Amino acid sequence: MKHMIPINRKARMIEALVLADKHRAHAMSLPDPPFGCTSIFAPGWEVTSDGGTYNLCTPIERDLYDCYHSCYWPAQVPDALTNSPKWADSCGAPVNDWASIDLVFP
Amino acid sequence: MRIRTAPHHRFRSGDESFVYASTSASILKVDALVVRLLEAFDVEDGLEPGEGLERFRDAGDEAAETLDEMIQAGLVVPADTPPLSVPEIPPMPYPLGTLVLNVTNKCNLSCTYCYEYGEDRLSRDEASRPPTTPMMPAGKARESIDFLLENCGDRRSVTITFFGGETLLNFETIRSATLYAEERCGERGVRVGFALTTNATLLTDEVIDFIVAHRFGVNVSIDGPARDQDRHRTFKSGRGTYDVIAPRIRRLLERNRGLGRPIGARVTLTAGSLGVRDLYDHLVGDLGFDEVGFAPVTSAPGRDYALSPEHYSRILEEFSSLAEDYVAEALAGRHHGFSNLNDLLRELHLGTNKAHPCGAGLGLLGVSTEGELGLCHRFVESGAHSVGDVSGGIDEKKRREFLQRGHVSQKIACGSCFARPVCSGGCYHEAYVRYEDPSQPNLHSCEWIRAWTALGLSCYARIMQGNPGFFERFENSPVRPPAPGGNALKPTSNESMP
Numbered sequence: 001m002k003h004m005i006p007i008n009r010k011a012r013m014i015e016a017l018v019l020a021d022k023h024r025a026h027a028m029s030l031p032d033p034p035f036g037c038t039s040i041f042a043p044g045w046e047v048t049s050d051g052g053t054y055n056l057c058t059p060i061e062r063d064l065y066d067c068y069h070s071c072y073w074p075a076q077v078p079d080a081l082t083n084s085p086k087w088a089d090s091c092g093a094p095v096n097d098w099a100s101i102d103l104v105f106p
Numbered sequence: 107m108r109i110r111t112a113p114h115h116r117f118r119s120g121d122e123s124f125v126y127a128s129t130s131a132s133i134l135k136v137d138a139l140v141v142r143l144l145e146a147f148d149v150e151d152g153l154e155p156g157e158g159l160e161r162f163r164d165a166g167d168e169a170a171e172t173l174d175e176m177i178q179a180g181l182v183v184p185a186d187t188p189p190l191s192v193p194e195i196p197p198m199p200y201p202l203g204t205l206v207l208n209v210t211n212k213c214n215l216s217c218t219y220c221y222e223y224g225e226d227r228l229s230r231d232e233a234s235r236p237p238t239t240p241m242m243p244a245g246k247a248r249e250s251i252d253f254l255l256e257n258c259g260d261r262r263s264v265t266i267t268f269f270g271g272e273t274l275l276n277f278e279t280i281r282s283a284t285l286y287a288e289e290r291c292g293e294r295g296v297r298v299g300f301a302l303t304t305n306a307t308l309l310t311d312e313v314i315d316f317i318v319a320h321r322f323g324v325n326v327s328i329d330g331p332a333r334d335q336d337r338h339r340t341f342k343s344g345r346g347t348y349d350v351i352a353p354r355i356r357r358l359l360e361r362n363r364g365l366g367r368p369i370g371a372r373v374t375l376t377a378g379s380l381g382v383r384d385l386y387d388h389l390v391g392d393l394g395f396d397e398v399g400f401a402p403v404t405s406a407p408g409r410d411y412a413l414s415p416e417h418y419s420r421i422l423e424e425f426s427s428l429a430e431d432y433v434a435e436a437l438a439g440r441h442h443g444f445s446n447l448n449d450l451l452r453e454l455h456l457g458t459n460k461a462h463p464c465g466a467g468l469g470l471l472g473v474s475t476e477g478e479l480g481l482c483h484r485f486v487e488s489g490a491h492s493v494g495d496v497s498g499g500i501d502e503k504k505r506r507e508f509l510q511r512g513h514v515s516q517k518i519a520c521g522s523c524f525a526r527p528v529c530s531g532g533c534y535h536e537a538y539v540r541y542e543d544p545s546q547p548n549l550h551s552c553e554w555i556r557a558w559t560a561l562g563l564s565c566y567a568r569i570m571q572g573n574p575g576f577f578e579r580f581e582n583s584p585v586r587p588p589a590p591g592g593n594a595l596k597p598t599s600n601e602s603m604p
Contacts (some may be wrong), residue, residue: 003172004134004179007124007570009581010457011132011179018178083107085186 064094064101078104108152108185109177111144115524115560119567126563129180131457131527133566139165139172144181152185189521193513194461196468198506201259203469206483207250209242209279210271211475215305216342219376219403219411238487241276242475246496247283250473253496255290263297269472269483274308277316284320303327303372305339306351306358314358318366325372326355326395330385337378338411352393359394368396370445375402375421376411382424390443397443400425404536418554426561433565437572450562451569452580453528460514460530467493467508471500481508481544484535491544511545519547525559 006012067077068088078084084104091097113128123141125134134140139162146158155173162169176182213220251266258264266287268280284300291298301323317324328351329335336346362369371389375382382400389395402421405412413421428444435442442448452458462468466482473479473486477496480486493508494501514520514530523529531537532548532555540550569576 001175001179003137003140003168003175004125005136006132007135007567008131008133008455008457008577010130010459011127011134013457014130014132014179083184 064088064098108154109147109158109182110150110152110185111148112181112183112187113189113522113524113526114144114181115563116141116144117560117563117567119564120571122567122571124563124567125181126454126524127179127181128524128526129183131454131459132179133454133457133563134179134181139168140176140181143169143173143176147182189518190515193510193515195506195509195513198509199257199500199502200468201261202254202257202264202471203261204265204267204465204471205250205254206267206269206470206472207242207247207283208269208271208472208474208483208486209247209273209276209283210240211238211487212240212275213270213272213305214275214307214341215272215347216340216344218338218340219374219405219409239475240271242279242473244279244282246475246477247279248286249477250496251283251287251290253499255294255296257500258296261296263299264291265299265301267301267303267483269303272305272308273302274304274313277308277313281316284316288320299323301325305347306355307347309351309354309358311357314361317358318362321366323367324358324362324369325399326351326358326369327374328355328371328389329373329376329379330381331388331392334379334381334385338374338376355393355395359396368443370397370399370443371395373398373400375400375413377413377417378411380417380420380424382421383427386428386444395443397445397448399445399449404533404539422554422557422561425558429561429565433568436565436569436576439573439576447562447565450528450559451566451577454562454566455577455580457527459527462509462512462514463530463532463534466534467505467512481534485538485544508545516545517547519549519552523552523556525556528559528562529555 001015006015064077065088069080078087080087087104088101090100090102094101115126115128117124117126123136123138125136125140125144126132127134142162143158146161147153155170159169159173165172173182254264254266266283268283270276273280280302287298287300300317300320302317303325304327306326306328327339329337329339332346332348335348335351339347341347359369371393373382373385373389379385385400386398389398400421402413402418403411425446429447432442432444432447464470464482466472466485470482471479471493472481472483473496475487478486478492479494479496479500480488480491481493485491491508492501493505510516512531512534514526517531520526520529520531531546532551534544536551537546537548538544540546540548
């Protein structure tokens with residue numbers, strides 16, 4: 001860091017972590033281990049988490065939340081984890097209120 | 107996305123600027139651009155980065171680059187970041203590291219401010235409770251040690267602290283427990299350390315030899331020279347205790363020198379006795395203590411010894427004056443025995459960031475004379491706060507509930523405070539005495555804690571500028587065994603490692 005010099009031990013540890021991470025590529029900004037939908041094949045994938053195939057590959061309003069909460073498809077839907085925790089606040093039930101959800105311009 | 111500065115404390119030392127970032131407990135030396143950016147984004151609802159950077163056209167690309175560094179360091183965060191994270195407690199059952207054995211609830215003194223016997227005592231709340239055993243039998247102490255070893259997980263060292271009452275009234279149990287613990291821990295390959303708090307009246311040669319030989323960490327409760335000591339610390343007859351304890355303390359310190367661990371004095375500050383500097387000089391200079399810790403008296407408001415806001419300002423002035431001596435010694439590479447500051451500087455250096463104010467209920471439990479488990483020694487025999495007993499084990503449900511309620515994220519007022527990493531709301535017992543709820547933050551101490559933390563940060567920076575090698579002593583030093591009798595200003599133990 002150019003403008004800040006770590007002084008105590010904690011600051012030195014954080015700097016080392018940041019530097020170690022600097023040149024590593026991250027796929028879709030996900031942390032390394034798979035989590036959320038990436039490990040359970042929900043929704044729109046071939047099978048559900050319990051092996052069912054009913055009604056798959058059919059986008060429904062509910063999918064908004066599946067992708068939003070678990071950050072599964074950040075390129076299409078804002079993610080609740082880091083960037084847009086309040087995005088769906090205006091929408092209590094997607095079936096009725098989907099039109100109140102706004103676009104997000106990063 | 108709108109961004110804003112996270113809670114932090116900015117300060118200067120000499121010509122340089124520093125920041126204590128409360129999200130991470132990092133201390134950073136920063137340049138003028140960082141200071142300007144912190145000021146610019148110090149807006150409650152935050153600013154769009156571009157909007158905030160408008161004012162920094164003079165700095166060119168440097169400003170955006172610096173802002174990026176500040177985000178990485180957690181100094182600037184998204185504006186809608188909640189003030190505190192969710193209450194995550196460590197995986198339970200958390201391994202015990204320290205057991206505080208109340209070997210007796212009797213005392214041979216009648217200190218007028220004592221929370222153990224005065225109106226502030228917790229166990230007096232339940233008048234219907236039958237009287238408890240005054241002395242812990244040796245068998246119960248051995249059972250407690252077995253309990254500690256069963257519940258210490260894979261820790262390689264444990265601490266047994268003896269507390270009271272006056273601990274030395276039950277020296278036989280202390281002796282037997284010490285020998286038993288050394289034997290059992292030896293078999294298990296676990297290191298064991300001992301600590302003891304005493305009023306020094308019963309320090310006979312036999313006792314002294316024993317505690318020196320077994321390397322006890324000793325905390326002597328003493329309020330200063332006769333004038334201060336005898337004001338509150340009296341025998342039941344009302345006679346002062348100074349003349350009895352001074353020669354015994356001298357003998358203890360003499361025998362311990364070079365053999366045992368450093369011996370500390372613990373001073374209770376009351377309305378009539380606030381000359382910290384003079385008290386320190388007497389205890390270290392005249393009596394020869396290795397260190398001195400000061401703790402303001404715990405009391406509900408209204409007692410004649412209770413401390414007013416003016417008293418607290420005076421204590422802070424006295425602390426800063428003693429801190430000057432500390433810094434001068436540290437710059438010369440020497441140890442200074444102002445233990446409140448030693449503890450604070452250790453935490454600041456390591457970047458300790460506490461989710462809970464102390465280890466009570468987490469790595470530390472108190473044991474009553476009958477084997478009942480309390481959150482700490484101050485909560486034993488308090489009935490409602492019991493978390494099990496050494497025979498039946500820990501009531502994990504109550505323990506977990508307590509830790510969740512006591513988590514710093516539950517203390518709304520702490521969300522915007524820069525001193526949160528070192529304070530985390532302060533002593534549970536103090537909060538109970540004040541607000542009848544141990545999970546409340548000690549709001550009456552906030553201003554004081556912030557001023558004290560700011561003083562510590564300023565000392566830290568000055569020592570870092572003049573003698574950075576001084577802090578190496580804190581790098582690998584184990585956390586000291588908890589000193590029973592601490593309070594909001596001197597947490598008794600710290601389980602929250604950096």
